[in-house]
Structures are given as structure tokens and as C-alpha cells.
Amino acid sequence: MNYQKLLQEVEKYVSDFYFDHHNPKVLYHNQDHTNYVVNAAIQIANHYQLDDKDFFTVVAAAYFHDLGYFSNNGNDIATHETRGAGIAEAFLTQKEVDPAVVDQVKKCILATHMPQQPNGLLEEIVCDADLFHLGTGDFPAKNKLLRKEIEAIREVELTKDEWRKKNIAFLQAHTYFTDYCQLLLGHAQQETLEKLMKKEAEHEADDAEENDKVTAEKTGKHNGNGNGKDKDKKQATGNKKQPKDNKPERGIETMFRISSNNHQRLSDMADNKAHILITVNSIILSVLLSMLLRKLEDYPHLTIPAMLLLTVCVSTMVLSILSTRPKIPAGTFTQEDIDKRQVNLLFFGNFYKMQLEEYTKGLQAVMNDKDFLYDNLTRDVYAQGVVLGKKYKLLRIAYNIFMFGLIASVLAFAIATTVYAQVVTK
Missing domain, CATH: 1.10.3210.10 (Hypothetical protein af1432)
Known part of the structure; x- marks a missing residue:
């Protein structure tokens, strides 16, 4: 439809x-x-x-x-x-x-x-x-x-x-x-x-203040001294310094979330592309090994094209596998790494061998320090980008080898068949 x-x-x-x-x-x-x-x-x-x-x-x-x-x-x-x-x-x-x-x-x-x-x-x-x-x-x-x-x-x-x-x-x-x-x-x-919510709070405060004034007028307590005290209280309240918010800004959090999410999607796409190459070349290899290579004795003129196609398929598969092959770090960190802010605790490869208590202590240090947290987030996004760069570089080479190699193999088969036909005719 x-x-x-x-x-x-x-x-x-x-x-x-x-x-x-x-x-x-x-x-x-x-x-x-x-x-x-x-x-x-x-x-x-x-x-x-x-x-x-x-x-x-x-x-x-x-x-x-x-x-x-x-x-x-x-x-x-x-x-x-x-x-x-x-x-x-x-x-x-x-x-x-x-x-x-x-x-x-x-x-x-x-x-x-x-x-x-x-x-x-x-x-x-x-x-x-x-x-x-x-x-x-x-x-x-x-x-x-x-x-x-x-x-x-x-x-x-x-x-x-x-x-x-x-x-x-x-x-x-x-x-x-x-x-x-x-x-x-x-x-x-x-x-x-x-x-x-801020407007609602201001409105409720205004209503409360108005109600207090009405109540004070009715009870006879609304006088100059009272106003002075209220003013002093307001000044005292206004002079109190609010605790400094040491938490990450929402806009920065959103930026990191979107970047990380986009990198993950690109990584999934790269894996899918590699899977396609591996599947296609596996099919070609199975046909090549099961049918053509067995009959090269009968068709010796196809040896070079067959070997060329075999090389192309194997090279493409190797590069595709390399692009998806995981690399696992040591999986541990030390207190010195925490003190020097040299470890990214948001990546599992840096802590999967550590005990829960040690990891919890390290992660609390990260959460209590905004600069350290930003540093971890930055390292995480950067590490994802580096991995993506390697993946896509290997995939690009693999696709180029597959594309140009396939064209060369088809041309080689065509040339070999044509030359062989001319030789047989003579």
C-alpha cells in the first residue's frame, strides 16, 4: 500500500x-x-x-x-x-x-x-x-x-x-x-x-499578608511599632545568604544526556552496519567455499578472480569484527585516582572488579564535587567519541574494501571468462 x-x-x-x-x-x-x-x-x-x-x-x-x-x-x-x-x-x-x-x-x-x-x-x-x-x-x-x-x-x-x-x-x-x-x-x-509555582507562592504570600493586615486592624494591633518589627524581620530574612547550589545546572545535564544518548545511537548504528557486512560476506564465503573452490580444477581460469573475491570477503569481515570487538580496561581504580580526579566512574570498565563499598565511596566523592562530576561526564562523552571514531574509521575502510573489491572481483570474473572463451574458440 x-x-x-x-x-x-x-x-x-x-x-x-x-x-x-x-x-x-x-x-x-x-x-x-x-x-x-x-x-x-x-x-x-x-x-x-x-x-x-x-x-x-x-x-x-x-x-x-x-x-x-x-x-x-x-x-x-x-x-x-x-x-x-x-x-x-x-x-x-x-x-x-x-x-x-x-x-x-x-x-x-x-x-x-x-x-x-x-x-x-x-x-x-x-x-x-x-x-x-x-x-x-x-x-x-x-x-x-x-x-x-x-x-x-x-x-x-x-x-x-x-x-x-x-x-x-x-x-x-x-x-x-x-x-x-x-x-x-x-x-x-x-x-x-x-x-x-513561584507566581502561586507570591500570590499566597500576598493573600496572607493582606489577611494579617485585616486581622491586625480588627484587633487594634496594627501600629507603627508593629510595622517596624515586620520591616526588621524582612530585612533580617533578606540578609540571610542562601546556601550556594553546588549541583549541576539543568541545561548542562541536558547537554550531557543528549550527547551520551546520541553517541549510543551512533554506536548502535555502527554495530548494525558491521552486522550487515559480516552477514553478507558470510553468505558470499559459504557459497564461494562450497561451490566455486571445489571446481577450480575444472575451471582454472577462475582461480585469480575467486582468490580475489575470497580476500575481499575475509578482509571486510575482519575489519567489521574489529570495529565491534570490545576492549575491556583493567576494571580497578585507587584512592589516589579519586584524589587526583583521574578516573571516570561512569564507565563500567573502570570499576567492574572493585567491591561495592569502594565504588560507592568513590561515586559519593564524585557526586559531592561538581567539578569532579563534570570532569567524569566530560571524560565519558569523550571516551564514547573516541570509540565511535575508531568504529566508523574501521567500518569505512571495510565498506571501501567491500565496494571496490566486489567491483574488481566481478570485472576479474568477466575478463577471465572472456579470455577463456576466446582461447577455447581458437
Whole structure:
């Protein structure tokens, strides 16, 4: 099935649906929101390199997930996911889409129901795409639209304080499901939550102060001396120095996490590339040894091409194996290494032979020293990069040998066969 063409049909159908079912009360869950979620789903799906079927499933679910708001005049918002899933099922069934794909699209849509409970990567991607804005600069504008929509549909008025408390509770309960969104958006979402909590704390402090003033006025205790004491207390509190935060900054932590995660993905890709080379050359070698080499006595003119191909396959396999062969360090460290900050305790090769008590003591020293911790993180990322450099260098040589060697072998077989045919003819 041509999923790309089908996705274009889905896009047109959803666009026409919004045009035909306009509801002025639905200010947030409209076509703009759908397009935003679709773009977010595409971004996340591309990160995980989904195949055509899974990519279609995720994006189609993103297109259909909020159509339920319009299928019942936007009044029954509690079941809009179910209605959206029904609309998707009707359309995709009409297009003769595989029932298994239709079922997966429905599951992705239903997974966006609050509280979100996705099962599997595809549902997690759609859920994270639906709330992608929580970790971006688009949150304030979209949050205002959502508030206006709720007020219009439910015919209620929400004060800023009520809405802020709802947002705080929602953000505290929400976490992104995919590691990609956790790394990309988690920090910004936490910052938004902290800002809201700070505003809420200031508001509560202002209310408390106002209540104290009212109480003092009623009891006759609100006088100049009292104000002076309050001022002294505030000054005393303001002059207290806050303990210096010696923990790593969130932005730096995010940088290290993303770098480490990217290196791990590149390492997995390198291993997969090496596995492909090893598998392909193993097949060629098995055919070469079982069939051709046994008959070289009958076809002596193929000896040189066969040996050339054999050399190419063996060389490629050796380099591929070398690129994936693990190198294990000594696995121990000393107290002197800790004191001099010369050991990376984040890499298993430096401690796998140590006792738990010794490792725990060393790791506590790392955690209690921000500079030492940064040094360990830097060493870890650097070591990963060095290993990746060696892997990809060996793989590049292996692929070059395989590519050019295969071409040379085919040419050698062709030349040998042609020359042999001419000799036999004469």
C-alpha cells in the first residue's frame, strides 16, 4: 500500500472536515492545533526512523485525534477520543487499509485520553506530540486559548488563580513518555512549572499578608511599632545568604544526556552496519567455499578472480569484527585516582572488579564535587567519541574494501571468462 499517497488523502479529508464542521467555541482543539500535533509527531517519528507503516499510523492518528470535538457540536468533550477513533476507522476502512493498521491508529488516538496511558512506542509518540507545546515557548499562547475554550464550552468563568492551580497540578502530573521528548522538552516544561509555582507562592504570600493586615486592624494591633518589627524581620530574612547550589545546572545535564544518548545511537548504528557486512560476506564465503573452490580444477581460469573475491570477503569481515570487538580496561581504580580526579566512574570498565563499598565511596566523592562530576561526564562523552571514531574509521575502510573489491572481483570474473572463451574458440 502507498502510505504516502494515503496520508495525503487523510490530510485533505481532515482539512475538509474542519471546514464543514466549524465550531466557534472550540478555540484550541481546532485545525491549527491538529497541524501543530502532526508536525510534532513527524519530528518525533523521524527521530526514531519509523518505517512507512508505523510512520503513517502515527501521523494519521495525529490528524484524527481531535475530530471528535466537532462530531457532536463540541459539547461532549469527555468522549471526543472515542468519536475521533470512530471517524478514523470509518475513513481508513473505506480506503481498504489493513485492519491491523486501522486498529493501531485507533489505539494511538484513544491513548491521548487524559490521563494518558500509552502502550508501546507509537502510542507514546502520539501522546507526546499532543502535549508537545508544554515544553516549548508556545505554552503561554496555547494555554490562554485552552482556557478560553473551556470557558466557552462549559459556560463558566475561570479566574487566573484557579487556572494557574489547574496548570500546576497538570504539569506536576505530566511526564513525556519518549526519551526524545524527555531530553528535548523536559527541562523547559520544568521551568514553566517552576515559574507558575513561584507566581502561586507570591500570590499566597500576598493573600496572607493582606489577611494579617485585616486581622491586625480588627484587633487594634496594627501600629507603627508593629510595622517596624515586620520591616526588621524582612530585612533580617533578606540578609540571610542562601546556601550556594553546588549541583549541576539543568541545561548542562541536558547537554550531557543528549550527547551520551546520541553517541549510543551512533554506536548502535555502527554495530548494525558491521552486522550487515559480516552477514553478507558470510553468505558470499559459504557459497564461494562450497561451490566455486571445489571446481577450480575444472575451471582454472577462475582461480585469480575467486582468490580475489575470497580476500575481499575475509578482509571486510575482519575489519567489521574489529570495529565491534570490545576492549575491556583493567576494571580497578585507587584512592589516589579519586584524589587526583583521574578516573571516570561512569564507565563500567573502570570499576567492574572493585567491591561495592569502594565504588560507592568513590561515586559519593564524585557526586559531592561538581567539578569532579563534570570532569567524569566530560571524560565519558569523550571516551564514547573516541570509540565511535575508531568504529566508523574501521567500518569505512571495510565498506571501501567491500565496494571496490566486489567491483574488481566481478570485472576479474568477466575478463577471465572472456579470455577463456576466446582461447577455447581458437
